Amino acid sequence: MDAEQAKARMKQLIEEIEEHNRLYYEEDAPRISDAEWDKMMRELQDLERRYPEWADPNSPTQRVGGSPRQSLVKVVHQLPMLSLANAYSPEELREFDQRVRDVVGDSVQYVCELKIDGLAVSLRYEEGKLALGATRGDGETGEDITANLRTIRSLPLQLKEPLTLEVRGEAYMPKQTFLRLNEEREAQGLPLFANPRNAAAGSLRQLDPAIAAKRGLSLIVYQVAYIEGRDLSTHSQALDFARSLGLPAVGERRGGMSIDEVIQYIQDWSEKRHTLPYATDGMVVKVDNFAQQQVLGFTAKSPRWAIAYKYQAEQAETQLQEIVLHVGRTGVVTPTAVFHPVQLAGTTVTRASLHNEDIIHARDIRVGDWIIVQKAGDIIPEVVQSLPNRRTGKEKSFEMPAACPECGENLHKFAGEVAWRCVNPNCPALLREGLIHFASRDAMNIEGLGETWVGILVQKNLLRSLPDIYRLQRDALLTLERMGEKSAEKLLAAIERSKNNELYRFIFGLGIRMVGEKAAKTLARSFGSLDALKNASYEELLSLRDIGPKMAESIYQYFHEAAILHMLDDFKKLGVWPTENHIVTEQEQKTPYSDKVVVLTGTLQSYDRAEATRLIEQLGGRVTSSVSSKTDILIAGNEAGSKLKKAEDIRASGKQPHLLILNEEQFLESIAPYIPQTNVRRT
Numbered sequence: 001m002d003a004e005q006a007k008a009r010m011k012q013l014i015e016e017i018e019e020h021n022r023l024y025y026e027e028d029a030p031r032i033s034d035a036e037w038d039k040m041m042r043e044l045q046d047l048e049r050r051y052p053e054w055a056d057p058n059s060p061t062q063r064v065g066g067s068p069r070q071s072l073v074k075v076v077h078q079l080p081m082l083s084l085a086n087a088y089s090p091e092e093l094r095e096f097d098q099r100v101r102d103v104v105g106d107s108v109q110y111v112c113e114l115k116i117d118g119l120a121v122s123l124r125y126e127e128g129k130l131a132l133g134a135t136r137g138d139g140e141t142g143e144d145i146t147a148n149l150r151t152i153r154s155l156p157l158q159l160k161e162p163l164t165l166e167v168r169g170e171a172y173m174p175k176q177t178f179l180r181l182n183e184e185r186e187a188q189g190l191p192l193f194a195n196p197r198n199a200a201a202g203s204l205r206q207l208d209p210a211i212a213a214k215r216g217l218s219l220i221v222y223q224v225a226y227i228e229g230r231d232l233s234t235h236s237q238a239l240d241f242a243r244s245l246g247l248p249a250v251g252e253r254r255g256g257m258s259i260d261e262v263i264q265y266i267q268d269w270s271e272k273r274h275t276l277p278y279a280t281d282g283m284v285v286k287v288d289n290f291a292q293q294q295v296l297g298f299t300a301k302s303p304r305w306a307i308a309y310k311y312q313a314e315q316a317e318t319q320l321q322e323i324v325l326h327v328g329r330t331g332v333v334t335p336t337a338v339f340h341p342v343q344l345a346g347t348t349v350t351r352a353s354l355h356n357e358d359i360i361h362a363r364d365i366r367v368g369d370w371i372i373v374q375k376a377g378d379i380i381p382e383v384v385q386s387l388p389n390r391r392t393g394k395e396k397s398f399e400m401p402a403a404c405p406e407c408g409e410n411l412h413k414f415a416g417e418v419a420w421r422c423v424n425p426n427c428p429a430l431l432r433e434g435l436i437h438f439a440s441r442d443a444m445n446i447e448g449l450g451e452t453w454v455g456i457l458v459q460k461n462l463l464r465s466l467p468d469i470y471r472l473q474r475d476a477l478l479t480l481e482r483m484g485e486k487s488a489e490k491l492l493a494a495i496e497r498s499k500n501n502e503l504y505r506f507i508f509g510l511g512i513r514m515v516g517e518k519a520a521k522t523l524a525r526s527f528g529s530l531d532a533l534k535n536a537s538y539e540e541l542l543s544l545r546d547i548g549p550k551m552a553e554s555i556y557q558y559f560h561e562a563a564i565l566h567m568l569d570d571f572k573k574l575g576v577w578p579t580e581n582h583i584v585t586e587q588e589q590k591t592p593y594s595d596k597v598v599v600l601t602g603t604l605q606s607y608d609r610a611e612a613t614r615l616i617e618q619l620g621g622r623v624t625s626s627v628s629s630k631t632d633i634l635i636a637g638n639e640a641g642s643k644l645k646k647a648e649d650i651r652a653s654g655k656q657p658h659l660l661i662l663n664e665e666q667f668l669e670s671i672a673p674y675i676p677q678t679n680v681r682r683t
């Protein structure tokens with residue numbers, strides 16, 4: 001490669017890496033595997049080393065993470081939050097050790113800690129109380145996620161001593177929780193998270209703490225950045241002290257090691273780590289002594305006193321036996337690879353989702369092929385590639401059938417989608433999955449009506465639609481094998497009880513495409529009844545908080561389908577027609593903002609400008625940008641300046657004596673009765 005080619009390649013790599021960083025750090029939805037990303041990054045680092053004259057000072061090799069999300073309040077870190085340099089082999093660890101000893105001498109001792117795959121957060125306690133929690137962001141500026149972090153049970157809100165300090169840690173989603181979350185999302189037809197790290201990041205970086213609270217996140221503290229009035233001399237000591245204060249300091253750790261011992265320790269954990277409840281992707285090696293750390297210092301991107309050893313994703317070769325198809329609740333037909341059992345990251349694996357037809361063809365995967373499988377993020381099995389040179393000629397290319405494997409109707413592919421769907425509303429697969437979802441805990445919560453009984457009841461023709469649940473009779477149930485008197489009564493009682501459910505549960509249970517629990521709550525609160533929701537226009541739907549054009553379209557279409565309207569009639573006749581008690585609509589209820597002219601100034605901690613604007617508009621107000629005698633309400637956040645002054649002047653001058661000036665707290669109070677409860681705090 002000549003210099004010109006190298007220059008072009010570097011530019012191309014930077015562009016690609018930046019796009020993937022955006023998807024990964026800002027959207028929490030990576031499109032390539034970590035291994036692929038690491039490879040690009042290494043190539044770029046290598047080129048920059050060989051052609052320093054072309055190296056871009058703003059290259060992703062010189063920067064940490066991504067930009068903070070616009071909708072969240074930004075936090076400037078008092079001490080920057082950095083990334084870690086990586087090592088992929090014992091040789092690279094020895095090189096690291098050499099660099100360290102060149103600077104601080106041979107007395108150095110290392111601490112090793114398992115590297116949990118989550119997201120870095122910084123936590124500030126003031127006089128023992130949790131005061132601020134933030135994401136890493138770009139290392140300099142992160143996002144305020146205090147409200148979400150408060151919902152993590154392993155995190156103390158109050159330390160055992162009233163100290164002011166800052167610690168860093170990894171917020172993560174345990175493996176089981178992650179798998180369950182993705183199962184739920186799949187059932188709801190929502191996009192899946194690629195790995196626990198993205199799931200944890202996605203949960204913490206959104207605006208509703210109620211959602212974070214439900215996501216079962218956990219946290220481990222791996223660094224004490226600062227403690228007021230304490231002299232600690234080693235990292236190990238600092239973590240022990242953090243633990244004594246009640247902080248969940250990292251437990252899988254060992255100190256006092258030479259580099260040989262470090263390499264052995266890493267080896268010892270390479271298999272054992274799979275038995276931990278959380279996903280790990282490496283081992284962090286740190287110089288223990290703070291004075292030595294200080295001498296070593298930092299690069300722009302990472303400390304020179306630490307390095308992350310990354311474990312290779314475990315891979316295995318096996319033979320693909322068949323590709324089976326599963327029809328989900330939304331009708332999406334997903335191909336799954338079934339192969340000879342292999343051991344991967346501590347479990348026996350026999351299947352892996354192939355996601356869709358395009359992926360199968362892009363990776364040229366044929367039935368009968370030898371394939372390489374691995375666990376992505378060491379959790380979800382995936383087929384990496386086929387091994388074409390081991391083919392015998394008997395392998396068969398996969399072809400998506402034209403008809404649904406469950407009902408035989410033609411499958412459809414919608415514009416812009418890669419998935420094939422069964423759109424037959426009477427497809428037994430759709431019916432079965434739909435019933436399971438309707439009865440599930442977060443929807444109508446009908447205890448006893450799980451996968452097994454739904455399967456049986458559908459098979460026996462006792463359930464042919466959702467409303468059929470409310471037509472089940474005791475006698476019919478008792479004809480079923482393994483259904484005793486007691487269970488039948490319990491089931492019928494649970495069904496009866498569900499008639500009194502909140503409206504949102506019913507809306508969520510309907511399984512409208514893209515409508516998750518949160519959107520269902522918004523719809524319930526905004527429309528108050530199914531009759532109103534049924535008749536909502538596309539524009540009305542679109543005007544709601546959290547509902548974008550695609551979702552609005554999906555809801556609108558749903559309620560304009562004859563079969564659906566027929567089904568809703570059925571529900572109504574059966575007395576299943578929940579309504580919302582606290583309806584909020586502009587027409588029915590005047591709010592403090594109805595017909596008011598409102599100006600926002602300064603920064604609010606709870607909402608960004610766009611959101612606050614939308615809220616006020618939903619409550620009937622009109623938001624303008626400048627203060628005048630027509631202004632009715634001024635909402636003044638932190639650092640409110642000239643507009644606040646002008647409003648005070650106008651009020652004092654008598655031109656608009658009723659001009660109301662609210663600080664953030666008063667603003668929150670004024671809107672609280674009209675928005676869904678979001679202040680979920682542990683008690």
Ligand SMILES: NC(=O)c1ccc[n+]([C@@H]2O[C@H](COP(=O)([O-])OP(=O)(O)OC[C@H]3O[C@@H](n4cnc5c(N)ncnc54)[C@H](O)[C@@H]3O)[C@@H](O)[C@H]2O)c1
Binds near residue numbers: 113115
């Ligand atoms: N697939 C993609 O598109 C894509 C894009 C960008 C980044 N990535 C992945 O992200 C990685 C880079 O991200 P990064 O900069 O966050 O680096 P990193 O995750 O490799 O290492 C730094 C992080 O490790 C974490 N950590 C866990 N345990 C720790 C401990 N005991 N001590 C110190 N830190 C600990 C901290 O959160 C710290 O910020 C890449 O290796 C790549 O795998 C993937």
Ligand SMILES: [Zn+2]
Binds near residue numbers: 424
């Ligand atoms: Zn079908």
